[in-house]
Amino acid sequence: MRAAIGLWRWRHNPLRRTTDLAEAWVALTAAVLLCLAVPLAGFAAGVSANTSLQRSVRMQQQERVPTVARVVRTADEAVGERTAELAGEQRLRPAVVADWTAPDGSRRTGTVTTAREHAHPGDMFPLYTDRSGRAVTPPMAAGTARAHALIAGLTVALLTGFLVETARRLVVHRLMQRRYARLDRAWAQAGPDWGRTGTGS
Structure with missing residues (x-):
């Protein structure tokens, strides 16, 4: 004006x-x-x-399958490989060795992170895998996509x-x-x- x-x-x-x-x-x-x-x-x-x-x-919702994993044991820390950022992330999401069932029904075992503050052997936690059974991150939420x-x-x-x-x-x-x-x-x-x-x- x-x-x-x-x-x-x-x-x-x-x-x-x-x-x-x-x-x-x-x-x-x-x-x-x-x-x-x-x-x-x-x-x-x-x-x-x-x-x-x-x-x-x-696409992520179609490709990533929810399942339930069971904690086998706490993952061993690799000496000299952790950065400060990774160490902080692992304090919030501890790494564990867990087993789960792949989409084809086969049993899988691997090192994954959990949302639990403390994970003990036998604890169950939600996990996402791809179609081949490998552990992946959860799919992005629609609300998160809108925010981005x-x-x-x-x-x-x-x-x-x-x-x-x-x-x-x-x-x-x-x-x-x-x-x-x-x-x-x-x-x-x-x-x-x-x-x-x-x-x-």
Whole structure:
């Protein structure tokens, strides 16, 4: 709105310079883009991300089979192979040796992590496997996919707004440089005679 008011004011102002009018048009264009292009870009990115993620969710739900595993024993820690991040994850999700039934009915045994704080031999816990019976992470929830899509849309909207504002500032900076260059040229022409009119010099 301020850009539109400024544009209207500069249209009929006798002191208006060409750069003033150009700056007002740039501000108005940036305002329109911020009001229209930024939300549309964010919405389009969010919808696209949500469509892709929901497709992944459906594929994971089809490919990953829920089952129940039984703790055999606590997994032995490999000395020198744990990073600080991995150690923290294993404190939250301890690794155990467990056995479970694959989709084809065969028995499998392997080292997996559990959501239990303490896992003892004989404890049962939910586990997901692929069609071949290997332990995999649980499929992504539809709500989680929507949250990621929302974040993606907001990120694109913010980046688009940043680009529009950056472009506006660059154009205004160039206009200011042109304005100052014209002022310098005008002053170079009038400066030597400044204050000398009518003095007879």
